[in-house]
Amino acid sequence: MILAIVFAYLGLVLSIGFLSQRLNTGTGESFFLADRSIGSFVMLMTLFGTHMTSFALLGASAESYRVGIGVFSLMASSSALMVPIIFYFVGTRVWALGKRHGFVTQVELIRRRFGSDALGLVLFVVLVLLMIPYLLIGIMGGGITLNQISSGAVEQWVGGLLIAMVVISYVSMAGLRGTAWVNTFQTTLFMVLGGVTAVVIVGKLGGLSGAMERIAEVSPELLVRGDNVRPLQLLTYTLIPVSVGMFPHIFMHWLSAKSLATFKAPITFYPLCIAAVWVPSVLLGVFGHLDFPDLQGPATNSVLVQMIALHAPGVLGGLLAAGVFAAIMSSLDSQSLSLGTMFTRDVVEHYGWGGKLTEATRVRVGRLFVVGIVATTFVLSLITTPSIFRMAVWSFTGYSSLLPILLAAIFWRRATAAGAWAALLSVIALWIYFFQRSSEVPGYTVGGTGVLPVAVMFVTSAVLMVAVSLATRPHRRAELLD
Amino acid sequence: MRWWVGTGLIALYVLRLDFWWWNATERIAGLPLGLAYHLIFCGVVALFFGLVVRHAWPRELDRASEDVSRDEPVETGR
Numbered sequence: 001m002i003l004a005i006v007f008a009y010l011g012l013v014l015s016i017g018f019l020s021q022r023l024n025t026g027t028g029e030s031f032f033l034a035d036r037s038i039g040s041f042v043m044l045m046t047l048f049g050t051h052m053t054s055f056a057l058l059g060a061s062a063e064s065y066r067v068g069i070g071v072f073s074l075m076a077s078s079s080a081l082m083v084p085i086i087f088y089f090v091g092t093r094v095w096a097l098g099k100r101h102g103f104v105t106q107v108e109l110i111r112r113r114f115g116s117d118a119l120g121l122v123l124f125v126v127l128v129l130l131m132i133p134y135l136l137i138g139i140m141g142g143g144i145t146l147n148q149i150s151s152g153a154v155e156q157w158v159g160g161l162l163i164a165m166v167v168i169s170y171v172s173m174a175g176l177r178g179t180a181w182v183n184t185f186q187t188t189l190f191m192v193l194g195g196v197t198a199v200v201i202v203g204k205l206g207g208l209s210g211a212m213e214r215i216a217e218v219s220p221e222l223l224v225r226g227d228n229v230r231p232l233q234l235l236t237y238t239l240i241p242v243s244v245g246m247f248p249h250i251f252m253h254w255l256s257a258k259s260l261a262t263f264k265a266p267i268t269f270y271p272l273c274i275a276a277v278w279v280p281s282v283l284l285g286v287f288g289h290l291d292f293p294d295l296q297g298p299a300t301n302s303v304l305v306q307m308i309a310l311h312a313p314g315v316l317g318g319l320l321a322a323g324v325f326a327a328i329m330s331s332l333d334s335q336s337l338s339l340g341t342m343f344t345r346d347v348v349e350h351y352g353w354g355g356k357l358t359e360a361t362r363v364r365v366g367r368l369f370v371v372g373i374v375a376t377t378f379v380l381s382l383i384t385t386p387s388i389f390r391m392a393v394w395s396f397t398g399y400s401s402l403l404p405i406l407l408a409a410i411f412w413r414r415a416t417a418a419g420a421w422a423a424l425l426s427v428i429a430l431w432i433y434f435f436q437r438s439s440e441v442p443g444y445t446v447g448g449t450g451v452l453p454v455a456v457m458f459v460t461s462a463v464l465m466v467a468v469s470l471a472t473r474p475h476r477r478a479e480l481l482d
Numbered sequence: 483m484r485w486w487v488g489t490g491l492i493a494l495y496v497l498r499l500d501f502w503w504w505n506a507t508e509r510i511a512g513l514p515l516g517l518a519y520h521l522i523f524c525g526v527v528a529l530f531f532g533l534v535v536r537h538a539w540p541r542e543l544d545r546a547s548e549d550v551s552r553d554e555p556v557e558t559g560r
Binding site: 069070072073076077078080081084085088092093095096097099100208209212216220223224225226231234235238259260263264267268269270271272274275279282283 | 491494495498499500501504505506507509512513514516517519520521523524525527528531532534535539540541543544546547
């Protein structure tokens with residue numbers, strides 16, 4: 001029954017993708033940016049669904065299983081504050097520049113602003129590499145979900161393959177318009193079903209008060225932040241969600257907005273959407289101790305799915321599994337499309353391979369890259385360990401630290417290519433250093449103080465951007481900001 | 483940026499860092515205080531940005547995007 005519901009859901013997703021494809025005009029702008037025609041509600045839903053990966057459901061419940069309710073203050077409320085700030089200050093300006101100059105990718109904007117091909121190329125490589133763990137989380141999350149919800153009857157790789165094939169189908173068929181439509185449906189679904197999951201499971205655990213009393217008896221440390229979250233962590237974690245400003249897939253969705261007013265709904269309602277998804281996830285993660293008190297290591301990643309399988313078998317279990325699939329695919333589709341767009345625009349077109357592309361060829365190349373990216377991710381997921389979930393934070397750390405480059409590019413006339421180079425190279429060097437340190441010391445913070453590496457990387461990147469720019473001659477490309 | 487937007491953002495940033503009831507065990511509407519507070523915080527942020535988009539909307543960007551549409555093609559190909 002569960003599998004039948006999941007398959008029916010996937011069929012529905014493909015139908016929506018097919019319907020939306022009929023509105024595409026066959027041009028590159030139509031395929032990659034939906035003719036810059038996305039309205040307010042779809043923009044809110046697609047931005048939120050794209051930003052919330054399986055990490056928001058599976059990862060958040062796993063983290064709260066380990067750390068307790070402090071996860072919400074650490075990860076959710078920081079996003080509730082920082083994401084609207086980035087949309088308001090950065091998203092609207094990027095949209096205006098993109099509409100005026102015809103940008104489709106971040107690399108096009110940076111390359112044009114600083115007049116440096118090499119800078120664009122290195123940034124392209126960094127953006128793509130940082131995306132890999134992010135993509136893997138989606139494929140592996142799908143595999144884990146189907147495996148657990150079917151009590152091991154369906155192997156993990158089958159779930160991953162299923163998600164990969166469905167995403168390839170509707171993204172390569174319908175481009176950004178299909179992605180946005182499907183995301184709207186999927187985001188609505190996982191928000192509603194996330195709430196239903198919480199109500200059903202908490203009800204079976206004796207209601208909110210009853211479950212809280214039981215947790216207070218067995219694991220009271222999970223109901224306060226205590227030593228599980230350190231004050232400096234709370235302070236510096238604020239910089240993790242600013243990564244939203246550098247995500248290629250978010251950037252692409254910004255550019256697809258119909259008008260500036262399209263941003264009003266995402267800016268206003270984002271904090272409420274965050275609360276609606278994260279509160280159930282965090283509560284269920286904490287309550288997981290009542291049913292599964294001894295989960296260790298990567299096994300904690302599946303605590304939510306195990307609770308669904310235990311408390312909501314049958315039809316409801318199938319619907320809830322579909323909700324988890326929705327959260328996963330609504331990110332994976334935009335990520336793979338954004339990388340396909342970047343390979344097409346920033347490499348194939350920019351470097352003139354195959355000469356001047358016709359509109360039809362441009363779309364065909366974009367489709368091929370989407371297929372290649374998702375297929376490669378699936379193969380990588382077969383040889384990667386589940387600890388990849390921890391990589392999400394490292395992906396966000398890298399993107400956050402690159403943000404000063406974009407901020408300088410769009411707000412500061414005096415910014416120079418040399419400054420951008422210095423910032424970019426510092427991010428690469430510090431990311432490698434801190435990543436190595438964290439693999440040696442679990443739960444690594446800088447000097448054991450609770451300060452997250454992202455704080456050091458962001459500040460270094462920003463300082464170098466400013467200092468080196470001031471020490472070098474300004475670039476004429478500042479006219480881009482006129 | 484209007485003064486009240488900047489002031490409001492700083493105030494929200496400070497309010498998020500609720501060190502003052504780090505180990506509080508009280509509950510509000512059945513939720514631990516540390517969780518309930520941040521849930522309310524999300525609502526306050528939404529209200530604040532509702533005011534921002536109403537009274538401090540960057541309309542000049544709308545004009546900027548339309549002044550010169552596609553004034554210069556993006557450099558593709560060498």
